[in-house]
Amino acid sequence: MSKFQNGKDFLNKHTLVLPINQSTNRRIIFPCHLGIIFIGNVSTSMLKKLRFHLEQTFDSFFFDIQFIEDANLHPDIFKLKAKxxxxxxxxxxxxxxxxxxxRFYEIIVNKKFEYNFDIGIGLTNIPIYSSSNENLLFLFGEAHIKYxxxxxxxHNLIDLFTFKDVKLKKIERRIYKEVIHEIGHLIFGCEHCLNDYCVMRFSKNIKEIDNKSIYLCEKCKLKLEKVRARDNF
Ligand SMILES: [Zn+2]
Ligand SMILES: [Zn+2]
Incomplete structure (x- = not known):
């Protein structure tokens, strides 16, 4: 939820449109199935490393992590409400x-039903703004806890103006951090961690993402343990 100023806001004001016969409002019991959906033109070369980091951070929280490519998006899907x-x-x-x-939540939730994922994370190269607060432009990411x-x-994890100076490794690391961060929100809730190096710290720019580590701090690890105890695994 980087760049998201008010974490509680979006829960009240979201405008997600979903098929009414799909019951989504239930608490997830861990371990569960995680799906990562590549939407648009995203390099899949980092799959192995992303899997490694997710398994390391959320050890045993997921039965499996599946990667789905969705490169065939019809351009019409995006023609309304773009800024x-x-x-x-x-x-x-x-x-x-x-x-x-x-728009992305609709795509991801549909994939969740198609593939039986409990949690769906979309990864896209397309720049995004928050549909719950249209002033939040060029978000790194956003989580929708209810769904x-x-x-x-x-898009803006790759600094277009200094791209030539930044190593691909560094950009990939930002992506891993943001994916871990958003999954963290889906497990722990909206709150950010105040610990400087924790991956759950709020980052308002790329520099702040680079400055924090890819790891959860001890306090956040404890939160994972509480979920583990709650769900008995
Ligand atoms: Zn966040
Ligand atoms: Zn933390």
């Missing part, structure tokens, strides 16, 4: 189209 803004809000840059997060899904956009 046109200067890239990364830099006025000298070209304008790009940002898509609302609820147990989250979206992470790689």
């Amino acid at each position: 046109e803004e200067h890239n990364l809000l830099n006025k000298s840059s070209e304008k790009v189209l940002l898509q609302p997060t609820n 147990m899904c989250a979206i992470v956009s790689t």
Whole structure:
């Protein structure tokens, strides 16, 4: 939920449209099935490492982690409600189209039902804005706790202005951190951790993502243990 100023807000104001016969409002019992859905043009070369980091961080929380590619999105799906803004809000840059997060939640929730995932995380190269607060532009990611899904956009994890100086490894590490962060929200809730190096710390820019570690702090690890005790695994 990086760049998300008010974590509680979006729960009240979301505008997610879902088929009414799909019951989604139940508490997840861990361990469960996790699906990572690649939406749009996202490199899948980091799959192995992403799996490694997720298994290391959320050890035994998931029966399995499945990766699904969804590169065949029809362009029509995005033609409504897009916002046109200067890239990364830099006025000298070209304008790009940002898509609302609820559009992605629809895609992810449908995949969740199709593949029987309990938690679905979307990973996209498309820039996003929050559909619950339209002033939150170029989000790194956002979690939707009620529907147990989250979206992470790689768009501004790749700093377009310094791209040549930044190693791919560093960019990938930002993506791993953000995916872990959003899954953390789905397990622990909206709150951010105040510990400087914890991956659950709120990051308002790339620098802050780079400055925090990829790991949970001891306090957040304890939260995982509480869930483990609650669900008896
Ligand atoms: Zn967050
Ligand atoms: Zn922490």
